[in-house]
Amino acid sequence: MSKRISSKPTQLTARGSSYSETLLRLVLKKKSFLGGVALIAILAVPGIFASALTPYSPLSREVVAADFAIPEWAAPPDVPRNIVKSFNVFSILDKKVSGDVVIAASTNEVTKIEIRGEGKASVLLMSNDYVYYPYRPARQAQIDIIFNATYPPGVGEAWYNVEVILLNEDLLARGDKYVVKSTLASGREYVLEVPKGIYSLYDLVTTKVAALYPYHRGPVTCRTLVTLPNLVRNIQQKYITEISDPWVKDAISQEFSMVNALRDLILEKDTKIRVLINITYYCNPNDFLMQCSKGALEVRLDQVKLWIKGEAFGVLGTNAAGNDVWTQYLYGSRSAIAVGITVATLANLISLVVGLIAGYRADTSLDHAITFLVDVMNFIPTIPLIIVVGLTFGRNLWTIYTVIVLLSWQGGARIIRQWTMTLRASTFVEAARALGASEWRIMMKHLAPQLLPFLVYRIVTRAPAAVYLEASIQLLGFGDPEAPTWGRMINEAYYRGALLHNAWWWILPPMLGLILFGIGFVMIGMALDEIANPRLKR
């Protein structure tokens, strides 16, 4: 602000550099200002350090635990936690050989089984390691199986099968049975007793589209991920496929496919869980259909990794897809603060310029045009327009924010126009005009600084509105599907059953975050209000 203006007799009494200092001192005295700043800091600081506070990325949608896992601190001790175990070392539990088959096994570091010769053989391997399971039965698990079956050079291709079995030896030893009951259409009741503690996870032959024979031929590099509960694997179990009556089989499979095998058949508190590998081998030169001569086979077990998905996880649990909620919350707070302030600042800068021009040139055709434009903007239903533009230009965060900026300046422009109209008549403007200052200079150098407190007040009070608008667009499902915002979290939580599952850790943090965010800015706004708007002082 230049010297010659400093003598102006206006209500805001600007006195050079001390003016802003006085304002600052005034503001700092206000309790609500400090409270608001503290509130926003509580929300913003974790967001700023988001990448240090969480190892996950908000966009990768990494599955970190079972779906709807509750926060770890809120969970009783018997709620399952994540258990990850890699079974590397296996030892031979049992082998059956017929004909002149030779089995060679090397079980240090990587388990390698070599079978050679003509005849039949079956090898049962059991993992040396086990998982001691201390919680109540978990709902979900995932097993990563990697193995390699190859034929050594210069031998015939033998027929074989590889099966991976999950074993709970304590349960199996107890001999408990899980009873599956099904009533046929004829009214006859059929009961199947399923042994507990053993469940076939993977069977090479059944993964084939059409399995004519109970064996497979050809080299296999298997990298498979079995998830439990698994409807398809359930009805591929031996005790189901061996039922001869098709009607009974159908009825029982329907009943059994609904059973959560992991929870009901495998897991039990304080038991040990192991993995079994069953390799069967068949090479018979006299078999017309399954031809093989001088066969051999080499199976290398690279990895069997069991992950029992925890139902209690991290700071804020997981959502319906098993993603970490804490990560989404942190990145959401970051984007809310950044976007709220940026969008509100840009929109208010537009309203400052437009309002100044319209107010300074009041009652000219330019002013009429701007007033008309403001009226038109006021009538446009914001949300449908953002949706339409989003559908046209892609549901991109930047598009949405641009439209929000372009649609939210009109209210401020109207108020600034009014203020400018009253300020225009002041003596300091007249003085500047008399000194030959250009219109633009008067507006930007003399009028705009006068409106600065109001502008700051308006930015602060409008910042939550921009965030709420974006969140509501997200809630309607038209937001950026890849944006890490609180709005998307609320949308997913509301439409994917957070309320039904009482997943408070998922739906409440973004909502409370939004509410506290708004309250924080309003508290700052109230402190500024009394300075920017002295008329309202009590």
Add this chain to the structure above:
Amino acid sequence: MGAGRFIAKTGVRLLATYFAVIILYFIVVRVLPVLAAGGDMHADPLLAALRRTGEDPRFTFWIDEAIRTYGLDRPLIPDQLFRYLRSVVMFQFGVSVYTQQPVLNEIAVRLPYTLSFYTISTILPIVIGYYLGIISAKHRGKTLDSVIVQTSVVSRILPGWLVLLLIYYGLAYLPRIYWNLQIFPLPVRAPEIGIRDWEQFRYLLWYMSPMLLAALIAWSGGWIYYIRQLVVSEMGQDYYVTAVAKGLDEKTALSRHVIPNVRPPLVMSLAYTIPDIFGGSIIFEIICNWPGIASFSYVALQTWDFPVMSAFFTISALLNVVSLFVAEIILVLVDPRIRTGG
């Protein structure tokens, strides 16, 4: 300027605004997508939507005919624009691409639902705000005032849908999960369109209750705060101080001198917040599956059903214009400066 001239001038201005909004809407929905695709008429989402419907052999002939009758193969400006403006003026929006029913019929059965919620959720917060605001101003500086002000400030910033979700969670889902109690309805089974008996009407009211409660909580605060500030600032004016100093009791001074001065800005700010309330109730309708025109046009937006979209935009713009016009007329009635032409 006399009252009649003022009203006429306002009417012309609002009518012009209305048409500007309508044309702007046409540009956004019809011209922008084509421009964004580099002027390629085949990128028109409306034609794409029609062609999708036309893939069904039952509709192929009908769609071809519709494209010809509505001139969708003509240039957008000016042919289609004029056709569109005519349809807006005549209120003939044609047939929905999605439901194959006349748009006006579809809108007409849904409009009562939108209007009932919209009017109640507009009027009730103002009534509450008016009385609580004046009470708060009367007790300014006391505990009651600060409680009311602080609550209303919090309520003012909360978006309605956030309150609605909290109500659904706290009062509909939680009691059901913990005590198997159904206080408020879950937003699952929306009321049917067309009420035939008392039972359905009761269900409708019950279904609407969380929406209304949320609207009350979220939208009263703004009015309470605004009216309190208006009244308090008027009470600081010289005329009020003089009136009280003359020995007039506070109650009379308030009702005779302050409140008439508070009304005009109140009516004006009501008129200007009406589009906001309309936008807010759109989200309400979509979240709750409320069978109003907003959730209907939400489906239309997803399928780019232009006839329904244009009907929705036209009607919402018209509602806004009419409410602003009514507000201006009320302003003439309550503001003595305009009424007497002073």
